[in-house]
Amino acid sequence: MQGNTRQQLPNARYFHSNMQAVNIPLEDTAYRIHIPSEEPEIPRILSCQTDQEVYVLPFVESSSDPAPPPRRQVLSILSPQHPCAYDIIPSKPYKDLDHHAPGWGRVYFGIILPQVDDGMYQEPSPETVSFVAIKRLNKRVVNEALLQGKKENPYVELLRMQTLGDNIHVLGCFDALQDETYLYIVMPFCEEESLVECIPWMSGAGLEEGQVRKYYEQILENLFYLRSHGICHRDLSPDNCMLHQGRVVLTDLAMSFRVPHDNDIVQRSSTFGKPAYLPPEVFMQFPFSAYGCDLWSSAVILFNLLTGEVLYEHPHFNSILFRYFVLARGIASTTFNERMMEVLMDPDLNEGQSFTLQRATQVVMGLNPAYLQLLDGMLQVAPQQRWTAEQVHEHLSRLP
Template identity: 30%
Template structure:
């Protein structure tokens, strides 16, 4: 159901997007595709696949051993993954590190480790899903559907890939590549300050590229943060779609014309507070109807600020925070001067464009990706 809205967000004179707005409910996600799986012990070969050449010349044999390991196996395809260690706990279960297995040629039902193909397996308890239904903001079933929507057609280099989704009677298992560099937040913490501007630009461009890919598919993330960006080599990868929503097209408008200048803006009906408070859009903190894409852009502004300064621009987006009061008053530039942030004029301008308290005034994705700081 849709209704008209005279404006959005925290008030103020709109100098940006002045189109009328319609308020709608998020579009439901389709049911994700989940294949049957089983947890069982498998025989796994460890050691070199073939003996070194110098051994073979003298009739040497490979130094292999066979171990029984606890594994997740697809009942349909036979693909298998062995569990190695626990990475972290999550609301509905646990994330475990694993290694892909392949059937060993000529060894019957024995598998061989593929150390070059590590995975992260999110093990989600079905009981906890039921216990949290209607009570928690995060929805692990919708998260799987969002990952499959993003991954359709090959996915995107800077958005988490879902390799496989399996289930048994107890749990659902979401298998993704293991991104070995950890959280981007930890990279900043380890430095004890912001990144060089060129390195921050690289990461931010990657984050925007992945997020734009999601927005093009009418998906807003709602929990963008440095903690939800993992580092894979030199790349940043967006993860954790548990609060993702589908943004409908404006009602009764042709799907082929979503960017028509007369097309109303779409606001999502208020969903309660969600996301991390430091990155939260003021509108979400106030629990008002919101522009899902603008919510992500505010969080991107906070991400960029931390990438450059090493600290967030505010603690929470409320008038009780003196730094937020400066941002709301349009004095972010003064705040950056007080902190003696040694960044380029273009970087300051981009931050000021993103960290606008009024969503209608905030820079949109298409404006940000064309900004001189990113293109120059």
């Protein structure tokens, strides 16, 4: 049975514009949103501000097949090279992005409506439906934040998705569109969400060892992929590791930067990323290795996967977890050493911290020694003593 066919209302309004110059404090600003024509215009997109401006495609009534209720918004691509529209699903709650800045944007979830005629779109069948995630960003809020020095740059994220996004290592995008108010990034919908949802946090155990190895080998492969293109992610965490079609793909490269081919040492930089995944030299704003920074973050993710625990709140001496697991080497010990005991006997240790340490310690001491050796090699305080990505790969390849 064919899907329901829907037609545009004649009063729909459209907008198109040229990219406005924005002074962005990052090096990757020379880009243009991809379009199929030679004209230097952004693809047209429907404004979703009011009912008069929204591209409403009502269902055609059918006596034999009751029409489902219309969805609330449709983003339509007008170019003949893109014969489809994106229909937002109201039953799927949107994800608010205001943690970046008030009014930053939202992520909606929708489906692709294939075009069957001029202005006509077809409701796909359950067997052929393709789901998408639509990130809608307020350009004014984003540009003001960038001018004030915000490091997370969605224009750089879009650039990475378009140039590196293969949906195997880095999540790509189907389309990049804008109207007068918003930038829209249309991406594949990741049904399995991120590693955050997979990790059994604070349960006294991590994931099954085989699953951990599979996920981590894919993360490491993704880092090799970024390095082959001269890119440092700079914000690697479980939130930015999505599960798409059974494998881990990297997302949110909004803080990424291009690394000089002859030297990956960054002399100075303000703090960026999530403190719980930063190496100590980055947190302290010392010179750091760009690729080494990503590898350290991946080691912290490996610890999360193996234990279900947070390794530390921030990589500094005043973090009791950092003192215990990294400075006192509790990360790789199957027995208590003197420095670990000093931390455990600290009179300033409160009841909650003591309980967290005891639970995490029990999990760590029950880990496969091969993974303890791996964590020990990757999480050395001195950068020059840490394992390289090649050493990590070789170690993993020797595991049974």
